[in-house]
Amino acid sequence: MKRTGTYGIMAEFDSATSLMGAAHRTREAGYIKLDAYSPFPIEGLAEAIGFHSNAVPLVVLIGALIGGLTGYLMQYWISAITYPINVGGKPYHSWPAFIVVTFEMTILFGGISAVLGMLALNGLPMPYHPVFNVPRFAFATKDRFFLIVFSSDPKYSPTETRRFLESLGPRSISEVPD
């Protein structure tokens, strides 16, 4: 079926356990484009909705390496190449003295890339999102758990999907306008 002006259908649950169960059964029912919302991280929920790949560690690794290299090379370039000066009879390239800054730069770049990487991959900041149109979704940051099947899902049908979700015994069902 084609887009129907809805973004998806959202079911509200009142416990982590029921959300988890619902997520599994939705997957078993063959839906692939779905997401779950919870007020706190739930172990395994991501897997349950079929999300596996996670690029954050790679981003951090790259960031940290760049930081470390920058740190050391900057010091080498400054102290040994562009501004070589005899300081207390020490050689221009006194590597032991350069370790501290190298280390700090590694941490700094690693940390920043962890944060920015996470936000970027999550597509944040994103002030508007269709799910916010659902009034009850406000409780997603308090004590309610939501499962949504996106209208982009090939198996999606306004009636079928709604019926299926009702079969999961949610507290409420609401259609998310696009």
Add this chain to the structure above:
Amino acid sequence: MKMEEQNGKSRREDVCPSKKDKLDAALDLETARARIAATKGPEYWRSLEELAGSAEFQEMVHREFPKGASEWVDSVSRRGFLKLMGASMALAGMTACTKQPLEPIVPYVRQPEEVVPGRPLFFATAFTLSGYASPILVESHLYRPTKIEGNDRHPASLGGTDIFAQASILGLYDPDRSQTITYLGDVRTWGMFQEAIRGPLSVQKGLQGGGIRILTPTISSPTLADQLSSLLKIYPQAKWHVYEPINRDNVYEGAKMAFGQPLEARYDFEKADVIVSLDADFLYAGFPGSTRYIRDFAKRRNPDSGNMSRLYVVESTMSSTGAKADHRLPLRAVDVETLVRVLPVVEMMNSNPPGLNGEQQVFAADIWRDLQGHHASSAVIAGDHQPAVVHALAHELNQALGNVGKTVFYTDPIDANPVNQAESLKDLVADMRGGKVDILIILGGNPAYDAPVDFGFADALKNTNIPLRVHLGLYQNETAELCQWHINEAHYLEAWGDARAYDGTVSIIQPLIAPLYNGKSAYELIALLAGQVDASGHDLVQSYWKKQHSGADFDVFWRKSLHDGWIEGTTFAPKQVALKTAGLSPHPATNANALEINFRRDPTVHDGQFSNNGWLQELPKPMTKLTWDNPVLIGPAMAARMGLKTEDVVELELNGNKVTAPVWIQAGHPDNSVTVFLGYGRRRAGRAGTGAGFDMYPLRSSATPWFAGGLKITKVGGTYKLASTQGYQTMDTPNGATRPLVRETTLEEYRKEPNFAKEEEPPKELTLYKPYPYEKEPYAWGMAIDLNACVGCNNCIVACQSENNIPVVGKEQVVIGRHMHWLRVDAYYQGDRDNPKAYFQPVPCMQCENAPCEVVCPVGATVHSTEGLNDMTYNRCVGTRYCSNNCPYKVRRFNFLLFQDWETPQYKMMRNPDVTVRSRGVMEKCTYCVQRISEHRIDSEREDRKIQDGELQTACQQSCPANAIIFGNINDPNSRVSKLKAGARNYSLLADLNTRPRTTYLAEIRNPNPELKG
């Protein structure tokens, strides 16, 4: 505050102060005028005094500033002073460019004769103290004299100077100098004065000058003496009186006793194997000939020469001469005579002579034995403050030992009028009180402040309304205050003149700069009295010498004399003298327990004439390292008995006169005796001198000018903060250990173990890194300091201060340890506190090859030059002070506040244009006078050669009379410094830290009498 911010940015120093300064001066003038509008006459000056002394003013000075406030630091008060001076300064046209003197002056060769901007010229002239000339060369930048150096070709200097000569450059530019002629405090002109004095003089013509009295300090100037005698021919009844608080009456009286005529003794310590000093501080500035004596003495103190001399010192207070003694005996001044009298017979005595204890007797015996062993090669020298009879006895001894003509020479006194100055002043006061004086001319000096208390000179001057009282002086001082007329005197660097050195050699004093404030010299004033209106100093001096040296070649003679700095053939020839064997008066019995008080000239402000010289005020006294004050020195034993601690305040009472002052416990001071220093407690000195220290003249009477018994000393409670620049004055730490900072041994031990000073130094290879290849460089600068030669005269400190534009910080800052001297001389006392060994150690920057300071500087403001200098880049310094913390020698100095005076125009003219003037918040330190190195490098490169050894001297080295500091290229194995460093005595300070200092020391060797124990 706004002012401060301007100061933050460094300004270029100009020969002509900028427009802005003119503006300031004008403003100051107005404010000053406004303040004094109401008042007139003497009232005017007093009101300024009060203003300066007023509570509000003090409050303004110290506002919001608990610890650091001081007139030198606090620009608030500096502005205040500028206001006070505004009037006179603007009148003096300080804002005009400097002019060279009108008459031709002759530069010293080694330099092109024409002025090249940026290239200083040198001129030979002479600085005089109590008549004695110190021959000097003055460095002049575009006719601004900036630095004083010794005249290396003059026998009395040989390149050395003394602290007073060095610091006199600051005296020239002292903004507190008297800058106008005044009558009752109102500004007058020279013309007005000529008018005013014409009438009274013509009256005196009738009286044959019976009412004219002229009071001068000691005068050695042939010209001035000639002028005065011709003046006395014009006015036969007029009288010429001479007085100086620090005079040589005892010397001349002693000579009269011994030889029937006033004579001066001259010594040749280069020939003396055994020297016995009877309370004579002959190795310190102010003792006639000290500069030359130090050189000769130091020559004979080289342990490697094989003929090291031996010095015995008997002294009544700890002096730097005593510190250098091989055997030192602290003895009350009054007992010195006893010791001298018993010397020849002491060995025959089996009982203690009266006044001497066993130890002292043994000491005397040993001296005598040693003297006997060195016939014709010893010298006995008596101190100026020992009574005449001691001098006579010393002459006898020298005769008996056959030293006369060998090590001791007698010459005419350089004093043109060698009268007994106490008597002379006494007569004057009598005449004043007797109403016999109509015109009193005071040529310099400050008798109202420093005359003996029993004369009541100031009182006589104030209350015996003498119709015409004229004071010629550099300052509006206590005496000027009591004279109607004050003539602002020209500084010796501004006026022509001549004077005799200690050996009689005459130097022509040629001015370096036209008088800043149109001051007059004594020559010109006397000429005026003699009727020569507007005779110039130059003509007076020249015409006198024309008389002496008639002939066609006068111009050559004149040029040569000016150029060389002295006049050929004027040296006094030694006189053949016959000892009058007239028995000396028997020695009055002395009371062993009577408390004695010693009056000494202050080591830095002398008799008080230098009390407004900031450099000298802040120059640490050689033995106490105190600045800005003159406490009462007492011995440790006496202090313990009286329960006195350093800084406790006591009251001294001597025949009715009382003075309260703090005490300083001085190791090595004789028991039952205290020492006080004259020259402090000035009321009208200027921003630096006024109010500093305590006036001791009220205790000093003409009968006992140098020491007196019967002192009463009582603790009055309370303490007084003293500013010492040295934290701790021994190498023994409180935990009982000793630190090998000054390495010392006896000659015998040294012969047995020459390498005793060497210390386990980490091997060069012992490093992760490859050492920098300094040996490949053309130059590697290094310095060796010979502790054996150094006599602690402090000359290097002042020379450094002058050369490197080092600011004065004021007492409050010194108290909290912020003095700025790049070079300091540490004094350490070791052993028995009642008679300790004392050592001097000059400490400049060590210029370490592995400099700990450089590694920790975050911005690379202090880094190493290829020639091994530890360079300081002021512009890059942000002031973390990490380098100072990490400097084991603590030679770095920090501008905690705006110490440098950026406002006073005079100081702008004084500064060395080759050295950056540092501003607030930057670190500074000794640079090995890098500006001199660059200058010589440029010269040598232009001539396509290397810098010769010896052509390049640092300021401290140049001024050192003892040649204790040797600087040069250690990459050149034949340079003097390399040879010294190769010697056995060479050691580096804190070598175990592996800092590899370029400055090293030659260990000190004493030469005690092997037969003498202790």
Add this chain to the structure above:
Amino acid sequence: MDERIQPVADENARAPVIEPGYSFGTVTDKISSIVLTRPTSNGWFFGFGVAFLLTMMLLYAIGYLFVRGIGIWGVTIPIGWGFAIVNFVWWIGIGHAGTLISAILLLLRQSWRNSINRFAEAMTLFAVASAGIFPLIHVGRPWLAYWLFPYPNTMRVWPQFRSPLIWDVFAVSTYATISLLFWFIGLIPDLATLRDRADSRALQIIYGILAMGWRGSARHWHRYETAYLLLAGLATPLVLSVHTVVSFDFAIGIVPGWHTTIFPPYFVAGAIYSGFAMVLMLAIPIRKIFQLEDFITERHLQNSAKVMLATGLIVAYGYIVEGFMGWYSGNRYDAFTIWNRLHGPYAFFYYMLLLCNIVIPQVLWIPKLRSSPVWLFLVSGVVLVGMWLERFIIVVVSLHRDFLTSSWGMYYPTRWDWMTYIGTIGMFLAAMFLFVRVLPMISIFEMRTLLPEAEVKE
């Protein structure tokens, strides 16, 4: 099963990290209401007012410093560093607790941290800010302090990377940055909560912007936790390195009393020591005032006390080693430094230091006192004083008598030293007051995970 929910089912007698009887809703409301609904008390206004005035005093002192120069302080030659550096090290040390609790305890899966990490991190930020002031203003020409950063400039000059001060610049600025990020990341889900709880449009917008559109998607949570964990992994060596680097300022120097290899470990220990002391000094009044005893329980106090006890003993070991090496090295200068601490003019402060850092804290061996808020508060105060004294001894007493006896000196702080020091304390408190007022001082979402219902039953 998630380790973090284990302590809730609390078999052994230990106090729980959160009192029973709470649900997602109540936890959320209790914490968010402090920010959103609870009326601002007069006490808050008074406390903030006082702290604010002290901050103004700090600005005045610094202003005058800029005008006159650091000569208004007691620093001199040979004591080139005084209160400024003492306070810097003291504050940086305090600034260690936050990140340590958040990062290291997270890696160690100490779930009890969840209720104190948020304001511990805030405390860290403010402490680091207070510390950061000193290195900038203590230099002779503060307006040039930026020269310590390597930036291209027309002078063509660069910093000198062998200097520990440059290491400081990098260590401290890195630490500040990472701590800020760590703290902010932790805040995002709670900001979303506040966004959704806030009634007024204005607050919704403000918190909304800060929350960056967080909606608790499972994918987001997944990346979020990874990033948070990695950040913790990076912050752990960082927090250990910072005080190590600070200790290099001294250890690299050759001053006797500075030049010692024991410094890095015992500086770090001392930092954690004083950090936890500060955490307790803040936590104890806060839990009382905002009735958070259920979240910040005896358990937290107990654990913090134990950490202090442990680190305190490490510090004591540091002192012992210093003394031992002074004697064992046979170096006359080191030996004297120790002697001087015990008998010199500043001996009194050294004994006070031993009393505050070593003797008194031993009362924490008594379990009763460990769980008594009053006692912990007092002991923490004593430890903070002691740690300040330790830095005073290290900086001033080492410098005032070093190699050449001739250049020994004494150090006396001036009123400007005190005003600056007390001023930073005021600034620190003012920031804390604002923080507890506008942000959730306890991590709401992490508290949720501690609840039984957070458990997913298969």
